[in-house]
Amino acid sequence: MEVMTKIEVENSINDIRQKLMLYMNGVTVENMRKRGVVYRLNYGVSLPDLKKLVGDYPKDHELSQGLWKQECRECKMMAALLQPADLFSPDLADLWLETIEYPDLADVCCMALFPFMRSASETVFRWMASDVEIVRYCGFMTMANLMHTGKVMEERYFMELKDQVTVALKEDAVLLKQAARTVKDVYERIYGEF
Secondary structure, three states: OOOOOHHHHHHHHHHHHHHHHHHOOHHHHHHHHHOOOOOOOOOOOOHHHHHHHHOOOOOOHHHHHHHHOOOOHHHHHHHHHHOOHHHOOHHHHHHHHOOOOOHHHHHHHHHHOHHHOOOHHHHHHHHHOOOOHHHHHHHHHHHHHHHHOOOOOOHHHHHHHHHHHHHHHOOOOHHHHHHHHHHHHHHHHHHOOO
Protein backbone atom coordinates (compact mmCIF):
# COMPACT_ATOMS: atom_id res chain seq x y z
CA MET A 1 0.00 0.00 0.00
CA GLU A 2 1.44 3.33 -1.07
CA VAL A 3 1.33 6.19 1.43
CA MET A 4 0.10 9.57 0.24
CA THR A 5 2.53 12.48 0.35
CA LYS A 6 1.73 15.64 2.30
CA ILE A 7 0.97 17.47 -0.98
CA GLU A 8 -1.34 14.64 -2.15
CA VAL A 9 -3.16 14.75 1.20
CA GLU A 10 -3.62 18.53 0.99
CA ASN A 11 -4.81 18.31 -2.62
CA SER A 12 -7.25 15.52 -1.74
CA ILE A 13 -8.67 17.46 1.21
CA ASN A 14 -9.17 20.54 -0.98
CA ASP A 15 -10.82 18.37 -3.64
CA ILE A 16 -13.09 16.76 -1.03
CA ARG A 17 -14.16 20.14 0.36
CA GLN A 18 -15.07 21.35 -3.14
CA LYS A 19 -17.09 18.20 -3.80
CA LEU A 20 -18.86 18.54 -0.45
CA MET A 21 -20.15 21.95 -1.52
CA LEU A 22 -21.84 20.29 -4.50
CA TYR A 23 -23.75 17.98 -2.14
CA MET A 24 -24.57 20.71 0.39
CA ASN A 25 -28.05 20.49 1.88
CA GLY A 26 -29.05 23.66 3.73
CA VAL A 27 -32.36 22.23 4.91
CA THR A 28 -30.57 19.38 6.67
CA VAL A 29 -28.10 21.80 8.27
CA GLU A 30 -30.94 24.00 9.53
CA ASN A 31 -32.86 21.01 10.92
CA MET A 32 -29.73 19.83 12.72
CA ARG A 33 -29.24 23.30 14.23
CA LYS A 34 -32.83 23.32 15.48
CA ARG A 35 -32.12 20.01 17.25
CA GLY A 36 -28.99 21.48 18.87
CA VAL A 37 -26.49 19.73 16.58
CA VAL A 38 -24.18 22.59 15.69
CA TYR A 39 -20.89 21.81 13.98
CA ARG A 40 -18.38 24.53 13.18
CA LEU A 41 -18.77 23.58 9.51
CA ASN A 42 -21.59 21.35 8.32
CA TYR A 43 -22.60 20.80 4.70
CA GLY A 44 -25.56 18.58 5.59
CA VAL A 45 -24.35 15.81 3.28
CA SER A 46 -26.03 12.43 3.79
CA LEU A 47 -24.07 9.30 4.68
CA PRO A 48 -24.97 7.56 1.37
CA ASP A 49 -23.56 10.55 -0.52
CA LEU A 50 -20.42 10.51 1.64
CA LYS A 51 -19.97 6.83 0.89
CA LYS A 52 -20.12 7.65 -2.83
CA LEU A 53 -17.48 10.36 -2.40
CA VAL A 54 -15.21 8.04 -0.42
CA GLY A 55 -14.96 5.79 -3.47
CA ASP A 56 -12.89 8.45 -5.22
CA TYR A 57 -10.07 8.25 -2.64
CA PRO A 58 -7.74 5.56 -1.29
CA LYS A 59 -7.92 4.25 2.24
CA ASP A 60 -4.94 6.12 3.62
CA HIS A 61 -3.88 6.86 7.20
CA GLU A 62 -2.41 10.29 6.42
CA LEU A 63 -5.46 11.38 4.43
CA SER A 64 -7.74 10.16 7.21
CA GLN A 65 -5.77 12.04 9.86
CA GLY A 66 -5.78 15.17 7.73
CA LEU A 67 -9.54 14.94 7.28
CA TRP A 68 -10.09 14.35 11.00
CA LYS A 69 -8.25 17.59 11.80
CA GLN A 70 -10.70 19.59 9.70
CA GLU A 71 -13.41 21.36 11.69
CA CYS A 72 -16.03 19.88 9.38
CA ARG A 73 -18.67 17.22 10.08
CA GLU A 74 -18.37 15.52 6.69
CA CYS A 75 -14.56 15.54 6.67
CA LYS A 76 -14.53 13.77 10.03
CA MET A 77 -17.04 11.20 8.79
CA MET A 78 -14.97 10.60 5.67
CA ALA A 79 -11.89 10.23 7.90
CA ALA A 80 -13.58 7.30 9.65
CA LEU A 81 -14.52 5.75 6.31
CA LEU A 82 -11.03 6.16 4.81
CA GLN A 83 -8.91 5.14 7.82
CA PRO A 84 -7.23 1.73 7.40
CA ALA A 85 -8.30 -0.16 10.53
CA ASP A 86 -4.96 -1.96 10.86
CA LEU A 87 -3.28 1.43 11.41
CA PHE A 88 -5.87 2.63 13.92
CA SER A 89 -5.07 2.02 17.59
CA PRO A 90 -7.20 2.35 20.73
CA ASP A 91 -4.98 5.29 21.77
CA LEU A 92 -5.80 7.09 18.53
CA ALA A 93 -9.48 6.22 18.99
CA ASP A 94 -9.34 7.84 22.45
CA LEU A 95 -7.98 11.03 20.86
CA TRP A 96 -10.77 11.01 18.28
CA LEU A 97 -13.36 10.50 21.04
CA GLU A 98 -12.21 13.72 22.70
CA THR A 99 -13.55 15.67 19.71
CA ILE A 100 -16.76 13.74 19.02
CA GLU A 101 -19.71 15.74 20.27
CA TYR A 102 -22.73 14.37 18.43
CA PRO A 103 -24.19 10.90 17.82
CA ASP A 104 -24.20 11.16 14.01
CA LEU A 105 -20.40 11.32 13.89
CA ALA A 106 -20.11 8.75 16.68
CA ASP A 107 -22.35 6.35 14.75
CA VAL A 108 -20.18 6.49 11.63
CA CYS A 109 -17.03 5.82 13.68
CA CYS A 110 -18.74 3.03 15.65
CA MET A 111 -19.94 1.37 12.47
CA ALA A 112 -17.09 1.81 9.99
CA LEU A 113 -13.92 1.93 12.07
CA PHE A 114 -13.94 1.27 15.81
CA PRO A 115 -15.09 -2.39 15.63
CA PHE A 116 -12.18 -3.22 13.32
CA MET A 117 -9.31 -1.66 15.29
CA ARG A 118 -6.86 -3.72 17.32
CA SER A 119 -8.15 -4.68 20.78
CA ALA A 120 -11.62 -3.38 20.01
CA SER A 121 -13.29 -5.87 22.39
CA GLU A 122 -11.27 -4.71 25.38
CA THR A 123 -11.47 -1.04 24.44
CA VAL A 124 -15.27 -0.94 24.32
CA PHE A 125 -15.53 -2.13 27.92
CA ARG A 126 -13.24 0.69 29.03
CA TRP A 127 -15.41 3.14 27.09
CA MET A 128 -18.66 1.76 28.55
CA ALA A 129 -17.26 2.41 32.04
CA SER A 130 -16.34 6.04 31.26
CA ASP A 131 -17.87 9.04 33.02
CA VAL A 132 -18.35 10.82 29.66
CA GLU A 133 -21.72 10.16 28.02
CA ILE A 134 -20.57 10.23 24.37
CA VAL A 135 -17.66 7.90 25.20
CA ARG A 136 -20.06 5.46 26.85
CA TYR A 137 -22.38 5.76 23.86
CA CYS A 138 -19.47 4.88 21.55
CA GLY A 139 -18.65 1.89 23.74
CA PHE A 140 -22.17 0.52 23.45
CA MET A 141 -22.56 1.23 19.75
CA THR A 142 -19.15 -0.22 18.92
CA MET A 143 -20.07 -3.33 20.92
CA ALA A 144 -23.31 -3.69 18.95
CA ASN A 145 -21.37 -3.46 15.70
CA LEU A 146 -18.71 -5.86 16.97
CA MET A 147 -21.41 -8.43 17.61
CA HIS A 148 -22.81 -7.78 14.11
CA THR A 149 -19.42 -8.55 12.56
CA GLY A 150 -19.63 -12.04 14.00
CA LYS A 151 -16.74 -11.69 16.41
CA VAL A 152 -17.24 -14.19 19.20
CA MET A 153 -17.30 -12.70 22.66
CA GLU A 154 -15.26 -14.43 25.34
CA GLU A 155 -17.37 -15.88 28.14
CA ARG A 156 -15.77 -13.62 30.76
CA TYR A 157 -17.16 -10.57 28.97
CA PHE A 158 -20.82 -11.62 29.00
CA MET A 159 -21.44 -10.69 32.64
CA GLU A 160 -19.59 -7.39 32.31
CA LEU A 161 -21.66 -6.51 29.24
CA LYS A 162 -24.90 -7.39 30.99
CA ASP A 163 -23.90 -5.25 33.99
CA GLN A 164 -23.02 -2.25 31.82
CA VAL A 165 -26.27 -2.50 29.82
CA THR A 166 -28.38 -2.91 32.97
CA VAL A 167 -26.82 0.20 34.55
CA ALA A 168 -27.25 2.28 31.37
CA LEU A 169 -30.91 1.28 31.01
CA LYS A 170 -31.61 2.73 34.49
CA GLU A 171 -30.02 6.11 33.77
CA ASP A 172 -31.77 9.29 32.70
CA ALA A 173 -29.58 9.84 29.62
CA VAL A 174 -31.78 9.04 26.61
CA LEU A 175 -28.78 8.54 24.33
CA LEU A 176 -27.26 5.92 26.62
CA LYS A 177 -30.57 4.12 27.01
CA GLN A 178 -30.94 3.91 23.23
CA ALA A 179 -27.42 2.55 22.84
CA ALA A 180 -27.88 0.04 25.66
CA ARG A 181 -31.16 -1.15 24.12
CA THR A 182 -29.41 -1.57 20.78
CA VAL A 183 -26.74 -3.75 22.40
CA LYS A 184 -29.39 -5.78 24.23
CA ASP A 185 -31.39 -6.32 21.02
CA VAL A 186 -28.32 -7.39 19.02
CA TYR A 187 -27.19 -9.65 21.86
CA GLU A 188 -30.57 -11.38 22.00
CA ARG A 189 -30.64 -11.92 18.22
CA ILE A 190 -27.18 -13.51 18.30
CA TYR A 191 -26.83 -15.20 21.70
CA GLY A 192 -30.39 -15.60 22.96
CA GLU A 193 -32.01 -14.27 26.11
CA PHE A 194 -30.16 -11.40 27.78
